[in-house]
Amino acid sequence: MKTNNHTQHNQHVALALNELLFPHRLVFQVLESVNEKSGQAVLLGEILAALTKDQTSVLNRSYENPLINTVRQIITALIKRKLVFIARSERHRHYYAAVSIINPNEMPFVFKPSYRQMVIGLLKDAIIYYKRPVRIGDIDRYLDDIRPDLKGDCKWFRSTVKRLAAEGVLKISHRTRKDKGGGLFYILQDMDSNLISSEIPQSWLETLQLAFRDLWEIQVKKAKASNKLPEPLSSIEVKNYIIDRYGSEIIPHERQAVPNSLRALARLSSITALRKILRPSYSKYLYVPIEVTDDEIELNGSPKSDSEKVYLMTRMALERLGRPVTLVDIAEEINFHPELQLARRQSLSVFLTTQIKLNNLKKIAWINSEWYYFCGNEKSASVKAYLKLKTIEGEWQKLDALLEMNDLDNSSLKTAAYGRCLLIKNTSENFLSNLRVLSKNKSVGSVVNTEASVLYKEVKEIYEQAELWLKDNPKPSCSLPEQVEKNIPGLTVSELWKLLQPLYPEQQQVKTIAEISNVLSDEIRRFKNPYHKPSRCDGTLETVLYLFDRTDAFIYAARTWGGRECCLQAMLAGNNLGLLRDINFVLPGLSSHDYNERLIAIACLAFLQDKEAIDPLYNLSLKDNDGGVRESALWAFAFLGGNIKQLITKLKMTETNAHVLDFAKRLENCDPVELWFI
């Protein structure tokens, strides 16, 4: 019977097709092919999508209406002719089928659920699985973990869910902080409320609260086991617990999610569940359940952060040493207390800064490129004495007296070596008297006394060495003075820059004068300005705290950028002058019998930059019997700013050595900057 009906049906279609207009027949054929391909009724859009370019142009030429209207009208006409029927309607959307392909009476195929229905089913399953309203992220997770087979089909479920919520098919159960899983919890409008468990936390705050309670219970148990009171919890401890229990993905991705949420739990009047506690040494809040009182907790427990550990280390170092401490002292505490090992590799000074901000510690002095930290009364006599001692020690170390002593025997200029030794002796004598004054004060404390006595011994040893050296090496010249001049000629940074500017090859890169100070402070000796008056620094001599050693600066510049003669003399001066800046111990060297000593004396005078040396150099350049010495004296004379033209005029009358005359000619027309490059 079925076959007979189908044959009759086909005959009817064939007759009807003959009567159809060409565009109608064309749309019918397209519908047939789409039905055949998909095996089910199709939407108008699918028919439009299946039209070829030629077919579209035929339809556009035949009718003036837009293509979609044309096709819809043709389909309506075909329905009237019973060639096409509407297989299914869903919210104004019709599924069309050609009778030649799909028999309307038999309907042998099953409809695939629509995408919309599929998403609704998915949501329902997820809600049942999680026993709570779900977020977009939950559906995603459900697809990944439970129904990976649907993942391809439900690619675009996010927009569908939103549309369903807008249409009222879904309702929003509640909102939470937005994160990658979304902030809205969806539930189906007609869902049975028994399927949702009330115990499972629904929001992030609920999850956090639950985790906090669990962790607090553990904390209480632990404390009981060791007969102690429980310590309040830090946000880091809570965070670590949540990660252990739920995984890190549960934590919202915004910055400081856990601390902010904990603070919210302690602050929000509607859900106040926690109480925050501020410990003096910890910059962040600690939390306890709201019902727990201060008597029930241990406030001064183990350190919660690296900063608190560093604070603890500092306190212990202060206690152990009984004096202000440096970073090195604090770091040493780790050796005594390995449990205080920091979690992060960061400079201790960063953590100390935090503690200084919390007013737990104070930076009380900057001595020898080190900060001294202290907590308590920094104006006490013992602290003041200790800082004074450190200042003295720093100044002593800067002198490097031992090296200077050992270098004396290498010095080829005996008079300079004598002066250097005298300088060491006098300086160490001053240090000894300062240390004696410091130790006399009874309120300085044992620490200062001990350290002062160690330094005293060290200085005394050098003093004795110097005394012995002076005994073994009698005065090389009777014209040497009894006392050595201790004043050091200095340059301010701007004066130094003025000197270096014509020589410094990278002058383009130097933007501020202060940069020069930073770059050269290791290369050129700096010392405290004896004329300094505390006021705002405007670059003048009185307002500058530190000065550069002028001789050192000249020697450095000459060694670095100078020409051969300049560099050679700088090396000779550098090797032989040491800390000596007194011209009186160099001048006698000019009359030495040893040509080498005369050469060195000339070099030293050139770099001491004392105008007093001009006349002796003038005489030496004319009268010395060694050509090399005369050459050096000529350069030094010019370098000191002597009238070189006048000297050369006189020299030309007496000089017989061709080398010296050549050298003099080179100097004749040199300006002061060019002298550096000779």
Place this chain on the structure above:
Amino acid sequence: MSDSFFPELETSIIIETDQMRRVTSKTMAVHRGSALLPWVGRSRLGKTTTARFLNNKINENFTSDDPRAFRSIHYEVGEISSWSNSEQKRGIRSLFHACIGRMDEGFYRRSLPEDLARELVYALKKKRIQMIFIDEAGNLSIDAIRGMVLVRDTAELENWTLTLVFIGMDDLPATMVSLPQIKNRTDEWCYFEPYSLQETFELLGKLHPHFASLDLNKKEHLEQVEFVYEQFGGVPGLLTPFIRRLNSRQHTELEGIIDITGLMAVHLSTLRDKDKALSDSEGGYTGKIKNKSLEELLKI
């Protein structure tokens, strides 16, 4: 002074020998060509003394008015081993330290070897140094020697004469001929040999008045000189300590009489101590008396 516990002070004197004269004349002969000169020979044959002798002679004769006059420097070099980085620069720095003084570290690090060489040559010209005796040059690596040769070449370029005398033993000759650049620049070789019997006798005569009074034609006298010659093989560096020992015992143990027996006594007392020390060290001497076996005790 004679009451002092300490030995008498000695003034060091250098006795000019034929060998020294020969080496000096060979060295001075090639000097104007900026020579590279190895002085080679076994230990204690007088290389360092010859260098000191020549160095003193050059500096004593220097007068600034004489355009031909020059100064010289004699110094002992420390070890610069192969593959120890910047050997050339270290070689030049070694010369700089000896001739001028300490070189600034920054200048050393910043400058290329040729810059260091130029600076050194400038200083040498200023000081009129034309000859440098580098003692214990066996400590130098081939690259360190090349650095020094670079100074000599730079000096030549700047019309300055510079003779480098490498004094040493070890593998110095082999090192110097291993590189053609150095081998072909080595103009002269000086080899130090042990003294002959006659030369030893002459040297002994200058060192001690007893030997000066001897006559080699007399058999007894010849015996004494032959004994010394046989024991020390004509090595002057070994003769002088023997004479020092002889001096110290002449008026005590020998009671002022020096003959062949006395000479033998002085020498054998040292030799006996040396032999004992060596045999102890070879037998694993630990300072403890070994437990002797019964057989050994019975033998005793």
